Amino acid sequence: MAKKHLLAIGATAALVVTLAGCSTGGDAAGGGSEIAGEITVLTNRTDLVDTLFHEYAAAFEKKYPGTTVKFEGITNYDQDVTTRLAGGAAGDVLALPNGLTSAQVQDFFEPLGSTDDLSEKYRFAGEYAYDGQTYALSIGGVASGIVVNKRIWAEAGITAPPKTPQDFLDGLKAIKAKTDAIPYYTNYKDGWPVTFFDNERAIFGDENILETWPEDEALWEPGKYAYIADGLLYNIVHEGLSEEDPLTTNWEQSKPDIATGKIASMLLGSWAVPQMKTAAEEVGADPDDIAFWPFPYQTDGRFHSKISGDRASGVAATSKNKATAHAWLEWFVAESGFAENQGAIPPAIDSPFPQAIKDFADTGVELLELKPATTNKGKESAIYKAAEIDGTIYRQQLIDVARGAADGDWESFIADLNERWGAAQAEIMG
Numbered sequence: 059m060a061k062k063h064l065l066a067i068g069a070t071a072a073l074v075v076t077l078a079g080c081s082t083g084g085d086a087a088g089g090g091s092e093i094a095g096e097i098t099v100l101t102n103r104t105d106l107v108d109t110l111f112h113e114y115a116a117a118f119e120k121k122y123p124g125t126t127v128k129f130e131g132i133t134n135y136d137q138d139v140t141t142r143l144a145g146g147a148a149g150d151v152l153a154l155p156n157g158l159t160s161a162q163v164q165d166f167f168e169p170l171g172s173t174d175d176l177s178e179k180y181r182f183a184g185e186y187a188y189d190g191q192t193y194a195l196s197i198g199g200v201a202s203g204i205v206v207n208k209r210i211w212a213e214a215g216i217t218a219p220p221k222t223p224q225d226f227l228d229g230l231k232a233i234k235a236k237t238d239a240i241p242y243y244t245n246y247k248d249g250w251p252v253t254f255f256d257n258e259r260a261i262f263g264d265e266n267i268l269e270t271w272p273e274d275e276a277l278w279e280p281g282k283y284a285y286i287a288d289g290l291l292y293n294i295v296h297e298g299l300s301e302e303d304p305l306t307t308n309w310e311q312s313k314p315d316i317a318t319g320k321i322a323s324m325l326l327g328s329w330a331v332p333q334m335k336t337a338a339e340e341v342g343a344d345p346d347d348i349a350f351w352p353f354p355y356q357t358d359g360r361f362h363s364k365i366s367g368d369r370a371s372g373v374a375a376t377s378k379n380k381a382t383a384h385a386w387l388e389w390f391v392a393e394s395g396f397a398e399n400q401g402a403i404p405p406a407i408d409s410p411f412p413q414a415i416k417d418f419a420d421t422g423v424e425l426l427e428l429k430p431a432t433t434n435k436g437k438e439s440a441i442y443k444a445a446e447i448d449g450t451i452y453r454q455q456l457i458d459v460a461r462g463a464a465d466g467d468w469e470s471f472i473a474d475l476n477e478r479w480g481a482a483q484a485e486i487m488g
Contacts, residue, residue, distance in 0.1 A: 093385045096126040097377070098149035100139060102369075104131035114394050118386060125382055146376045150383040153369035154186065154194050160436050167193045167372040168380065180405045182367030184430040196367025197391050198402030200327040201350070201418055201425060202257040203363055205334055208349040210239045210322040219351035219361070219421050223290045226354035230299040230323070239322040242294050243312055244457060246304030252453040254325045255287045258353040260364035260426040268428050272437040272487060275480050278472035285472065286355060288456060292468050295460035304457055313337035317348065325353070329368060331414050332401040350414065352423040361423035365403055437486055445482035447475065 101107065107129045115127040132138050136155040142148040143155070143166045154163060169191040170176070176183035176192050186194040204219075211217070214232035230241035245251035259267050261283065271277075277284035294300050301307060315321045317338035324330070328350055335345035352361035373383045390396065397404045401414040411419070419425060431438070442448075452475065458464035459471050 091381045093122050093381050094124040095379050095382055096128060097151060097379050097382045097386060098128050098130055100130050100132055100149045100152040102132055102135035102153070104133055107131040114390065114396070118389050121389065122385060127386060148374045148376065150374055150377040150379055151371070151386055152374060153371045160188055163193050164188055166375055168375055169193055170195065170372060179407060181403065181407055181427060182405060185367050186370050187430065194370035194372035196370050196405060198368055198397035198400060198404065199365050200329045200368050200402060201363045201365045201415060202254070202327055203353060203418065204323055204351045205316065205326050205330050206323045206349050206351050207316050207319050207321065207347050209347040210237055210319045213237050220354040221356050223286065223354050226290065227293055227297065227299070230294065233322045234299060239319055240301050241299040242323045243307065243321045244295070244300050244304055245307050245309050245312060245324065246454060246457055247307040248309040249450040249454065251309070251324065251326065252457070253449040254327065255291050255453060256449050257327065257364060258287055259283055260362040260428060261353055261355040261357060263357045263362045263424065263426065265426055265429050268431045269434055272434045272441055272483065275483055276476040277479055278475050288453070289468070291453065292456055292460045295457050304461070314341045317341060317343045319347070328415060328418065329400065329402065350418045352421060361421065362426050363423045365425045365427050368402065441479065441482045441486045444485060445478040447478060
């Protein structure tokens with residue numbers, strides 16, 4: 059199964075205001091037609107299609123008689139939905155598949171309102187903003203960090219989050235020596251989990267790092283973020299602290315395995331915590347064994363974690379029923395309680411954090427929302443593309459080098475990355 063983010067169905071917080079007084083038969087955003095008829099919502103949360111989502115649909119249909127909400131669960135979400143968007147057959151409400159360009163976002167999705175206005179009320183409103191308009195918003199936010207089985211860590215003698223990469227490695231070594239658990243699980247086979255080593259950019263406490271990132275001519279140099287994060291992954295694997303055969307990892311199985319203590323640690327987002335706790339309940343393990351720790355690095359004596367919107371969502375430009383699609387989005391973000399249900403950060407700025415995020419903050423971590431790039435917006439992805447550096451593929455290659463399944467070593471690997479990035483950076487940045 060592909061990564062289960064909070065939700066691959068839309069949430070347009072902008073419409074909380076514009077649709078506040080709407081009712082069936084009235085004017086609505088997105089075409090002025092009545093809120094009635096059927097809409098299709100695409101989701102990667104195939105685990106919720108036949109359960110929780112039916113409850114939400116029933117509640118919405120009760121509020122808006124004459125409406126019908128249907129869900130389509132898609133396992134290979136990014137690839138399949140990108141193809142469907144290009145063909146104009148992506149339903150009415152959906153999450154943005156990963157990899158869309160800014161031009162594609164503006165072509166495929168409806169603008170939702172002024173970014174300045176939305177940012178006063180909602181977190182993450184600038185993540186998909188172009189020319190002052192926001193095209194997609196998340197219905198819930200996530201923090202970056204490490205999901206751990208704290209019982210296993212405690213058995214190894216560690217009860218507080220490690221403060222440095224070396225402390226973390228030492229902790230994994232203690233787990234290997236004192237328990238039967240796999241200290242760290244890469245989820246190599248599924249691919250997407252290794253990209254979370256790119257999600258910890260807040261560790262320096264710099265909220266402007268997305269603006270300055272494309273200006274760096276060599277990312278993999280000592281002291282820089284990419285060197286620190288990818289270096290930790292390399293050392294975990296090189297020192298034999300991960301699963302024995304990464305080619306056989308299984309994302310779905312990793313949930314009960316960390317819940318029962320067969321696995322001790324996985325770098326993911328906070329969205330994974332409730333999933334691991336649910337897995338614990340299903341197999342008779344203790345959900346309280348699951349905890350969320352910050353990335354092992356401190357700046358000025360403090361941990362930092364990036365908070366960001368999960369899958370950003372919106373209304374398809376090709377929707378034939380935009381009024382009902384917009385009404386669904388407005389209701390979902392304002393009334394469904396889905397973010398709270400999933401332990402996510404609510405998009406509304408005045409909404410309190412869920413308990414899981416409060417517990418995470420209590421570890422001493424500062425939650426930091428990174429400012430979107432402005433002058434350099436889109437240039438980072440352009441550089442990566444020109445350099446042919448794919449976040450999933452190159453980290454899988456890094457793991458292969460670290461475990462001796464491919465030629466090279468850490469120094470040769472990052473030298474190649476720096477060379478490719480540098481050439482592309484010079485071309486894109488001029």
